[in-house]
Amino acid sequence: MPSTHPLKDQLALLIGAALETVAPGAPVSLEIERPKNPGHGDFSSNAAMQLARPLKKNPRELAQLIVAELPVSPLIAKAEIAGAGFINFHLTPAAWHGIVPQIRADGTQFGRGDAGTGHSVLVEFVSANPTGPLHVGHGRQAALGDAICNLYAAQGWEVYREFYYNDAGVQIATLATSVQVRAKGLKPGDAAWPEAAYNGDYIADIAADFLARQTVKSDDREYTASGDVNDLDSIRQFAVAYLRHEQDLDLKAFAVRFDNYYLESSLYTSGRVESTVQKLEDAGKTYEQDGALWLRTTDYGDDKDRVMRKSDGTYTYFVPDVAYHIAKWERGFERAINIQGTDHHGTIARVRAGLQAAGVGIPAGYPDYLLHTMVRVMRGGEEVKISKRAGSYVTLRDLIEWTSKDAVRFFLLSRKADTEYIFDVDLALARNTDNPVYYVQYAHARICRVFEEWGGQTAALDSADLAPLTATHELALLQRLAEYPEVVATAARELAPHLLVHYLQMLAGDFHAWYNAEKFLVDEAATRLARLALADATRIAIVNGLTLLGVSAPEKM
C-alpha cells in the first residue's frame, strides 16, 4: 500500500534501493513508522526484522547491511540500528523544512490523493422515509455520509450521493391516516385517535396545508393538495411531498446535498423486483415452503433462510433491497457504501447473500456498510428526549438551531461511528478550549489575524529561507503537517472521519503551543518570513481538513 507521507515516500525509495542489493527479489512489505519515542529518530523501518525469517538471518546483521547500502541523501542526518533490528532514521532540518513549500504550492489540493482516480463509488445515506422531520441519528448519518463523500472525492474517486426511500409502505399509510384524522378535527389523546398514528405537531401543519389546497415542492417532487379529507391517496401524496420538503430544509441547514433520490416503489414499477426474483429462481437458490418463496441465504453465511415472497403474494422488504443493489452495480458503481444505524445490521448478511445468489458478478463484500449507534442529547445536565415539533424525538434542526451547523457536524464526527455518542449542547456553545470545534477554528482565526497585522502578500513568502525554524514547537508542527495526507487517506479507507477530527485537534494544539511560545512578527526579517510561511502552511491544512468535514473556517472569531 503506497504511503502518502511526503518524507516516508522518499525514505521508502532509499530503503528500497538498499534492499535491491542486500536481498534482491525478497518479498518485503516496506513499513516506515513514526516512533513514539523521539530518541528513536524521526522514522523507523522494520524491514530487517521482516526479512529475518525468509532469509534465516539475524535481523540486526541484516539491518547493518541495509544501512551500509543506503544511498547518500540530503534528507538523512543519521541512520542507526536499535532494539531487535529497527533501523532508525534521523532526518536533517532541511528535510522537514521542505514540507512548507510543498504545502503552500499545493494549496487547496494539499492532502488530496489519486488512489481512486478512474473509480466510482455510490454512497447511500440518511435514506429516511418521509414520515417526519430528521432526528439526531439522521444527523449523525448525514455528517458521516457527507464527510465520507468528501474524503473519497479527495482520493480521486467519482462520488455519487444517493438518498433511498419508500413512499408507499406501511409507515406511509400510517402517515396518511394520521394526517386524515387530524384534518377531520381529531387530536392525539381523543378517544377516536388511532393507536398507531403519529402525534407530532407537524401532522397538524400538514393537515392544515392540505385543507388549504397548498402546493409543496421538494427536491424530487411537487404536489398540489386536493383538499378533500376523504381522498386518502391525495393526502398520502401531499404528506410525502410535504415531509420530503421538510427534510430538504433540515439537510439544507446542515449543508448536505444529494445527487439523487431513489424510490423503492420504482423498483416495482420498473420490473426490477420481478427480474431479481427470476434471477434467484433461475440460479436454483429458492424453494417453496408453507405457501411462501424462500431464499437459501444460509448458503452464504446467514444463520437462517429468509422469506422472499409471503404467502399473501407480496415481497418482504429485503427483495427490493437486493434489486436496488443489483441496480447500483449495473449503474456502474464498482463500490457502494451504505451508512445505516446499527439496528439494521441484520440486513447485511441477507442482502449480500441475495447479491451472491443472483450470480450477476457482484464481488462478495458488496456493498460496504458503515453502521453507527444512537445519539443522545444533553442540555443543562439533563437528557433531552422530546421535541414538540416531532412528538417523540429531538430533531436535527433543533440541534442546529440550539448550537450551529459547524458544532453539530464536528461533534457528530468526533467519535467512531460504532460508539454511542452523547451530544452536549452546553459544550457545543462554549467559547473556550473545552469546545473542540472552537479550539480548531480559533487556531485558524489567530493565523488570519497575524497575516492581517503583517499586511504583506503571501507570495512574498515563496522565497523564504526556512532555516530559522529551529524551535521544538516548530519542528513538532512540521512533523504534524507532514502527516496530514496520510490521515486523509486512512480516514477515507477506514470510513473513519473521526481520525481527521482528532488530527485537527492535535494540529490546532501544536499551533496554539507555538503561538504562545514564539512571536511571529519579529523585527528580524528572515525569522519573520520563515514563521509566516509555516503559519501559512498550517492555515492551509486546517482549512482543507475542516472543509472535508463540512465545517467552516472563520477568519475572525
Next chain:
RNA sequence: CUGCCCGUAGCUCAACUGGAUAGAGCACCAGCCUUCUAAGCUGGGGGUUACAGGUUCGAUUCCUGUCGGGCAGGCCA
C-alpha cells in the same frame, strides 16, 4: 438461547491495522497576559489495556473461553 459490535486513566476518547516506555482532552493541583485574540499556553499526579489462556522476536491489536454493556434475531421495515 443464537449472531454481530463494544470493553483502554475517575470521565470522554486516541493509538499510523502486529512494534520499542499505551497517548490527548476534561476534572484535580501549581504557574503564565505593558506582546500577533488568555476563546490561549506551561508543568504535575494519575494504567495489570475487563479477566484467563494461546499464537511469535514482540499483542491494546490476531485466535479460544469467561464476565459486563449495546443492537439484532417476524411471511414487520
